[in-house]
Amino acid sequence: MAIGRPLNRVEAREKVTGAARYTADARLPGMVYAALVGSAVSAGRVRAIDTTRAEAAPGVLAVLTHLNRPQWHGTPDALRYQETRFPLADEHIHHHGQYLAMVVAGTREQAAHAADLVAVDYETRPAVPTLDAALPDAHQPVWRFEPEFPTLLAIGDPEAMLAAADVRIEREYRTPYYSHAPMEPHATLAHWAGGSLTVYTTSQHVHGDRPVIAGALGVPPDRVRVISSLVGGAFGNKTAVWGPTLLAAVAARQVGRPVQLVVTRKQVFTCHGHQPPILQRLRVGANRDGTLQAIVHHTVNGTPVLFDRPEGAISPTGTVYALRSVGVRVEVARMHMPTPATMRTPGDGPGMFAVGSALDELSYELGIDPVELRRRNHLAAHPLERKPWSGKQLLECYDEGARRFGWERRAPRPRMMRDGGDWVGFGMSSAQRLEHHGPARAVVEIRDDGTAEVRTSTQEIGTGNLTTLTQVAAGGTGIEPDRIGFRSGDTTLPESSPTYGSRTTGSTGTAVHLAALRARQVAARLAIADARSPLHGLPEERIGAAHGRLYDVDAPRRGETYRELLRRNGRRSIVEQGFHDLAGRDPRFSYATFGAHFTEVRIDDTLRRVRVTRHVGVFAVGRVLNPKTARNQAQGGIVYALGGALMEELTADPVTGRFIAPALTDYHVPVNADVGEIDVSFVEEPDYGAHPLGAKGLGEVVAVGVHASIANAVYHAIGIRVRDLPITPDKLVAGPR
Amino acid sequence: MDTFDYRRPASVREALRLVAGHPDAAFVAGGTDLVTLLRDRVRTPGRLVDINGLPLDGLRWSRDGVRIGALCRNAVDDPRLAAAYPVLVRALRSGASPQIRNRATFGGNLLQGVRCPYFRLPEFACNRRDPGAGCAAAGGDGRLLGIFGTSAACVAVHPSDCAVALVALDATVVVEGTRGTRRIPVGDLHRLPGDTPHEEHALRPGELVVAVEVPARPFAARSTYVKFRERASYAFALASAAVAVHSEHGVVRDARICLGGVAPKPWRAHAAERALRGERLDAATVEAAAEAATAGARPRPDNAYKVELVRGVVRRALTELGEK
Numbered sequence A: 001m002a003i004g005r006p007l008n009r010v011e012a013r014e015k016v017t018g019a020a021r022y023t024a025d026a027r028l029p030g031m032v033y034a035a036l037v038g039s040a041v042s043a044g045r046v047r048a049i050d051t052t053r054a055e056a057a058p059g060v061l062a063v064l065t066h067l068n069r070p071q072w073h074g075t076p077d078a079l080r081y082q083e084t085r086f087p088l089a090d091e092h093i094h095h096h097g098q099y100l101a102m103v104v105a106g107t108r109e110q111a112a113h114a115a116d117l118v119a120v121d122y123e124t125r126p127a128v129p130t131l132d133a134a135l136p137d138a139h140q141p142v143w144r145f146e147p148e149f150p151t152l153l154a155i156g157d158p159e160a161m162l163a164a165a166d167v168r169i170e171r172e173y174r175t176p177y178y179s180h181a182p183m184e185p186h187a188t189l190a191h192w193a194g195g196s197l198t199v200y201t202t203s204q205h206v207h208g209d210r211p212v213i214a215g216a217l218g219v220p221p222d223r224v225r226v227i228s229s230l231v232g233g234a235f236g237n238k239t240a241v242w243g244p245t246l247l248a249a250v251a252a253r254q255v256g257r258p259v260q261l262v263v264t265r266k267q268v269f270t271c272h273g274h275q276p277p278i279l280q281r282l283r284v285g286a287n288r289d290g291t292l293q294a295i296v297h298h299t300v301n302g303t304p305v306l307f308d309r310p311e312g313a314i315s316p317t318g319t320v321y322a323l324r325s326v327g328v329r330v331e332v333a334r335m336h337m338p339t340p341a342t343m344r345t346p347g348d349g350p351g352m353f354a355v356g357s358a359l360d361e362l363s364y365e366l367g368i369d370p371v372e373l374r375r376r377n378h379l380a381a382h383p384l385e386r387k388p389w390s391g392k393q394l395l396e397c398y399d400e401g402a403r404r405f406g407w408e409r410r411a412p413r414p415r416m417m418r419d420g421g422d423w424v425g426f427g428m429s430s431a432q433r434l435e436h437h438g439p440a441r442a443v444v445e446i447r448d449d450g451t452a453e454v455r456t457s458t459q460e461i462g463t464g465n466l467t468t469l470t471q472v473a474a475g476g477t478g479i480e481p482d483r484i485g486f487r488s489g490d491t492t493l494p495e496s497s498p499t500y501g502s503r504t505t506g507s508t509g510t511a512v513h514l515a516a517l518r519a520r521q522v523a524a525r526l527a528i529a530d531a532r533s534p535l536h537g538l539p540e541e542r543i544g545a546a547h548g549r550l551y552d553v554d555a556p557r558r559g560e561t562y563r564e565l566l567r568r569n570g571r572r573s574i575v576e577q578g579f580h581d582l583a584g585r586d587p588r589f590s591y592a593t594f595g596a597h598f599t600e601v602r603i604d605d606t607l608r609r610v611r612v613t614r615h616v617g618v619f620a621v622g623r624v625l626n627p628k629t630a631r632n633q634a635q636g637g638i639v640y641a642l643g644g645a646l647m648e649e650l651t652a653d654p655v656t657g658r659f660i661a662p663a664l665t666d667y668h669v670p671v672n673a674d675v676g677e678i679d680v681s682f683v684e685e686p687d688y689g690a691h692p693l694g695a696k697g698l699g700e701v702v703a704v705g706v707h708a709s710i711a712n713a714v715y716h717a718i719g720i721r722v723r724d725l726p727i728t729p730d731k732l733v734a735g736p737r
Numbered sequence B: 001m002d003t004f005d006y007r008r009p010a011s012v013r014e015a016l017r018l019v020a021g022h023p024d025a026a027f028v029a030g031g032t033d034l035v036t037l038l039r040d041r042v043r044t045p046g047r048l049v050d051i052n053g054l055p056l057d058g059l060r061w062s063r064d065g066v067r068i069g070a071l072c073r074n075a076v077d078d079p080r081l082a083a084a085y086p087v088l089v090r091a092l093r094s095g096a097s098p099q100i101r102n103r104a105t106f107g108g109n110l111l112q113g114v115r116c117p118y119f120r121l122p123e124f125a126c127n128r129r130d131p132g133a134g135c136a137a138a139g140g141d142g143r144l145l146g147i148f149g150t151s152a153a154c155v156a157v158h159p160s161d162c163a164v165a166l167v168a169l170d171a172t173v174v175v176e177g178t179r180g181t182r183r184i185p186v187g188d189l190h191r192l193p194g195d196t197p198h199e200e201h202a203l204r205p206g207e208l209v210v211a212v213e214v215p216a217r218p219f220a221a222r223s224t225y226v227k228f229r230e231r232a233s234y235a236f237a238l239a240s241a242a243v244a245v246h247s248e249h250g251v252v253r254d255a256r257i258c259l260g261g262v263a264p265k266p267w268r269a270h271a272a273e274r275a276l277r278g279e280r281l282d283a284a285t286v287e288a289a290a291e292a293a294t295a296g297a298r299p300r301p302d303n304a305y306k307v308e309l310v311r312g313v314v315r316r317a318l319t320e321l322g323e324k
């Protein structure tokens, strides 16, 4: 059985040997290069822009600005295109780094050099640089995703319940600007031939990008092909199209040659998304026995000046714990900031930091163990959908996590655990993420040489999806994974679900599964109908498949390979489609993935920096397709959130709002030495209600709750409650010694 | 990046000749710092003189100590160096990453630019980059900035770990110019900003660092480097201490305490050294020295935490040496 095996990644060898081809590695004959000029000011207007020196520089083929750019078509939607304004739209400047000009030249260096020669005369206006400065503007967003992602909601009468509760806490939590900081910068290579456009680009959704690119350029979508080979990390900032992709296409049309545009590292940090700062005010009321009575959760996040973009940090508030009443309100406040982008664990990441911290604070108020407090508020059904959860093994996750971690050794109060010069602290949090899914198509082809191929447009963004989907196809066809090829990342292929929102396993996986089963079924029927086949005349349900061979399940020696069957029948291949649609899941249930985190931190009392020495994560995500890629994803997710908890912050200048750490040197992500022992396990129970494969999304739930688990451990260790992330050393020097 | 004229001389004399009379010329060694400054147009030299072809690498030992060539790499792995000057090797090891240390040189390390984010982003005003332009850090984010020796014109800190250790070891840089050879104590190499933060160091135009001389001192072998930073490795110091102690019969005769990450140059904590001399290295002395190390600190609200870090790194380093 291929599913459930710890297979190595199918692209591992290429990645390790450097043979793997990323978008910026694509080459076409005659290609030339573009570079972008970003705004030096955060707000204002281009009074004049002088491109004469740039145009005269060696190798320069074109310089485009708002004054001479070709006309854009249509209006951007801030959904599949990241913003509401196309690049180089006009002279107005809404954020620092905003692209003001593009240079096209014979080499990358010539383009970069000429870009430096573009002289901009600015009319500068004062910027709204910080969330605090923006707070007076806080307002209810205009937002098209109500009610699926609500910004205002009340269940019961939270104010009255709060007032009546035995214990109340009221706290404010903050998260900073976070950068997605993918290693791979955004890259595009655009090429026109006879009115058709091919775009190689870094994308989490090629089929989503195609209509945007076609629309903006005024060409029919079927004349645009989007290709995204391996993606070198995205974390959400390649979910939709950014300006440079369109600019590369425009440039290629203008100069009549393929144009490559790879943004600089600084531009990755400034103009390709981030999570904006979020302020969360939580009021929690509970009775002495720990039962939650009410949570009122009010958030304000920074939004770009041109449109409202709420962060759904209230997402866990009403759906994680049993509550008698809930009130949530999401507001946004305009700042002169570059455009944000959805970031891995949108809403749940920051939201669970606040809710998970508040629950911890409550546990000390009540004198109830944090795990016990969560148990007492276990939620059996989705409160809005009013349906029971399918596959909720959260209580088992708590048990298993507490056991593996040794939670019983936890001292009941902070500052009670010491090891030499170190304070030691234990913390925990729940994890939950609603299971999203979307339509997906895939094709599986079984060939007369005994191999098979999966074709679906999904992108490999580093999660291991090509491997797990290959295993799914192997499971369906009975052909060994190493005999199965994969074609992905191309709009000429059937449309998968996008590679964000943890949808690949459930949605695309189901499509591949169905396609594989169909292909096998067609082959089985061919054998049954074929008088020369050893399986001739058998009932269909007696035909099994394994090792590239169809056989009689009652007499496994009786059978033949796909190869023999197809060759004898003169069939080159069998090609079948699989389609996953939204009606696919059992409507009686609500769906989510669940987990529990347990963290041990150590803090040297003399030099206080938080070290995460042990972390235990236990997850309930249905069936695990590949324990190796699953563990890898979980570890990666935990390390990712550890960075956000302890060190990541895209610091902004308090006067101009400009990011002052736009480089990996200064934007600190964890290094190996920062990562202690991470223990990942699964409470594995297939959730067939969710998907026929029984598998659910994994890539995000693993990171939800880690921030709170760490912050809670820090408090337990040293008695300092840090409510504004990241927990850097400067926040620990004060306080008792 | 701007265009420049690139030269690769084969001798020191030729190198000096190539920069003489070219005020906009710059030497490049490992390039790990200068190239990023060129890329970001913080530095825009018209001529780049690549000194990697000069015979300036390697260590030369003598009775007086060791002479380290300016092109010796920061990855230098020499057991004798580690035994004679633990503080230096620890400081080097604590810096950057293995890849960068393989490339970075002693000369370049000492003369690397400050990491003040406003200095490195030309969109901001910076007196150090553009004399008289103003200092954006003054009203900006100051968490990484200095608490000692800063001025109204500039509050940046010198980022080198190696330099801090070298000051604690009483080391000297040897420089060559068209007018001959000079020796400058590493402690005098970097200038305090005063009103002229752009005058970063004591080299005259066209002078080349050829070596660093580290003397044999009684305290050198009993020395250590403690660096505190935001993550476990691969980050500049928030605060660091290079400490060397010489004791006789359990009493401290001589000591060096030099701080990094907190001042525009490696910061000798003279008061802390005084607190050690004539004392036993016990807990009370360590505490007194740690406290004395903060004398003269002038933090702002956002970097006041560094005062506590200074106490911490000094306390940790002295405690470690006390246990030896």
Ligand SMILES: Cc1cc2nc3c(=O)[nH]c(=O)nc-3n(C[C@H](O)[C@H](O)[C@H](O)COP(=O)(O)OP(=O)(O)OC[C@H]3O[C@@H](n4cnc5c(N)ncnc54)[C@H](O)[C@@H]3O)c2cc1C
Binding pocket: A665, B026, B027, B028, B029, B030, B031, B032, B033, B034, B035, B051, B070, B074, B094, B095, B096, B097, B100, B103, B104, B105, B106, B107, B108, B109, B110, B111, B112, B113, B159, B160, B161, B162, B207, B208, B209, B210, B234, B235, B236, B237
């Ligand atoms: C990501 C990163 C992290 C880092 N972390 C640390 C750290 O933790 N601790 C630390 O101490 N450093 C750190 N550094 C800085 C690093 O140590 C320096 O970049 C390096 O030492 C510079 O040496 P180089 O030979 O590459 O100098 P170059 O970049 O070649 O030159 C730097 C400067 O020195 C001048 N110069 C070089 N050699 C001579 C000479 N012989 N005579 C006269 N002038 C000369 C050049 O003109 C230039 O101005 C880090 C750097 C990076 C990029």
Ligand code: SF4
Binding pocket: B114, B116, B117, B118, B119, B125, B126, B127, B128, B129, B134, B135, B136, B137, B138, B153, B154, B155, B156, B197
């Ligand atoms: S502190 Fe110094 S280096 Fe930083 S901006 Fe001010 S003058 Fe420039």
